[in-house]
Amino acid sequence: MTDSATEESRRVGATHDHGWLTESSHQTSEGLVLYVRCARCGVRRVDLMPHPLLPPRALSREQR
Ligand SMILES: [Zn+2]
Numbered sequence: 001m002t003d004s005a006t007e008e009s010r011r012v013g014a015t016h017d018h019g020w021l022t023e024s025s026h027q028t029s030e031g032l033v034l035y036v037r038c039a040r041c042g043v044r045r046v047d048l049m050p051h052p053l054l055p056p057r058a059l060s061r062e063q064r
Contacts (some may be wrong), residue, residue: 016040016041018038018040018041018043018045018062019038019039019040020036020037020038020039020045020047021036021037021038021039022034022035022036023035023036023037023044030048030050031048031049031050031051032048032049032052032056033046033047033048033049033059034046034047034048034049034056038062042064043062043063043064044062044063044064045058045059045060045061045062045063046058046059046060047059
């Protein structure tokens, strides 16, 4: 029991809601490509927003 509780707290401690900042973007035939970086941990990701009214989806995995 102690082991799973420790593992749970470690997992929660290692993650947070990334605060994505858009560093740059460009329009493609697929939609708007956004290059974003987390203000808190510096991880980067590439998102694609297929339509202005739709939320962007991740094109790439998060990477440092
Ligand atoms: Zn982050």
